[in-house]
Amino acid sequence: MIKFQNINKSFGRNDVLKDISLTIRKGDLVTIIGASGCGKTTMLKMINRLIKPTSGNILINGENIRDKDVIELRRGMGYVIQQTGLFSHMTVRENIEIIPKLSKSNPEQIQKHTLELMDMVGMNPDMYLDRYPTELSGGQQQRIGVARAFATDPEIILMDEPFSALDPITRTQLQDELLGLQNTLNKTIVFVTHDMDEAVKIADKICIMSQGHILQYDTPEQILKNPCNDFVASFVGKNRIWASPDLIKAKDIMIDRPVCCGPELSLRKGVERMRFANVDSLMVTDRHRKMLGIVRAKDLYFLLDHHKPGATIAQVMDTDFPHATPEDSIIDVLSIVEGHNVSTVPILSPEGLLQGLITRSSLMTTLSHQFLDTEIIGGSE
Ligand SMILES: Nc1ncnc2c1ncn2[C@@H]1O[C@H](COP(=O)(O)OP(=O)(O)OP(=O)(O)O)[C@@H](O)[C@H]1O
Numbered sequence: 001m002i003k004f005q006n007i008n009k010s011f012g013r014n015d016v017l018k019d020i021s022l023t024i025r026k027g028d029l030v031t032i033i034g035a036s037g038c039g040k041t042t043m044l045k046m047i048n049r050l051i052k053p054t055s056g057n058i059l060i061n062g063e064n065i066r067d068k069d070v071i072e073l074r075r076g077m078g079y080v081i082q083q084t085g086l087f088s089h090m091t092v093r094e095n096i097e098i099i100p101k102l103s104k105s106n107p108e109q110i111q112k113h114t115l116e117l118m119d120m121v122g123m124n125p126d127m128y129l130d131r132y133p134t135e136l137s138g139g140q141q142q143r144i145g146v147a148r149a150f151a152t153d154p155e156i157i158l159m160d161e162p163f164s165a166l167d168p169i170t171r172t173q174l175q176d177e178l179l180g181l182q183n184t185l186n187k188t189i190v191f192v193t194h195d196m197d198e199a200v201k202i203a204d205k206i207c208i209m210s211q212g213h214i215l216q217y218d219t220p221e222q223i224l225k226n227p228c229n230d231f232v233a234s235f236v237g238k239n240r241i242w243a244s245p246d247l248i249k250a251k252d253i254m255i256d257r258p259v260c261c262g263p264e265l266s267l268r269k270g271v272e273r274m275r276f277a278n279v280d281s282l283m284v285t286d287r288h289r290k291m292l293g294i295v296r297a298k299d300l301y302f303l304l305d306h307h308k309p310g311a312t313i314a315q316v317m318d319t320d321f322p323h324a325t326p327e328d329s330i331i332d333v334l335s336i337v338e339g340h341n342v343s344t345v346p347i348l349s350p351e352g353l354l355q356g357l358i359t360r361s362s363l364m365t366t367l368s369h370q371f372l373d374t375e376i377i378g379g380s381e
């Protein structure tokens, strides 16, 4: 765990960081994002003591980093700087092994680990270990930079815009690889970026900075859905949520109060209720809102002619209906609508209680808003 406690930093009269307090949980990938000059690199460099705070403390696992041996501290942290920072006069192997060799580990072990690291970042060791950085493409250099940061198996990895110089395809690839690595190795990663798409994609939490302050520190989902003020909202961009539809949950778009009835209602009353509410289906629930079935208008009209008077909804309702949970994404709901060819998807709690309803037409309305909004703000983003 990394904890910033009331950190201030001034360079001369320039107050760069103002009373920053922030906790980064162990195993989280946190992205720091904000305009150029807002203090992102300064924050990162404080964690490995390349920059000293003017006041305040940074604790790692409860220990004040000021009290630690600086060499030890840095050995426990990988650091990837922008444009990789590979040493140009050293081969790929020498670049990766420079820090492990300082720790006087067994040379055979170091070599074995280097091969593993090359494999981890998807580079062929036979082909690349003896090359110099200038003999690699930009993306390959970044991969070696990442391999080097993992070389001492550090608990914490600091990454300062590590992928910013890359083309979008290589960048996406490296983001995916980083996510995979973090899932398996569970490092604490502090990742500075300018790019909101990148932040949303990779972060467990995003820290949005402006002029030395933290504006919002939260999960990507919360930041996209509930930006804390207009600045964050405009920074995030109004329609960005649509770039990550998996973050749009059934609970965000469902109709909260679907029209319901009990199982003992007569068919005739059922038809009346549908007409009155102007809906084409009723959710059938018991007194505790437990979902029992669905009746649809088209079936009801048909049945009305063929059933004895006094027949109840319970006798005709459809009890085998696809449903979703409030935490399912809009994509999951769409695939239910398409896969089962249904026009209503009840949203149920794990206990089977009715929470809401998504209909084909409410889905279309939600989706069409995206395009309408885009048109209205047209190109202002
Ligand atoms: N060593 C230094 N001496 C004086 N001022 C500095 C020093 N390092 C950074 N600054 C100033 O501190 C402010 C924050 O710099 P920092 O490098 O942290 O910004 P950043 O958010 O990383 O920006 P960018 O996105 O451009 O990398 C800037 O105004 C910068 O000029």
Ligand SMILES: [Mg+2]
Binding pocket: 040, 041, 042, 160
């Ligand atoms: Mg910077």
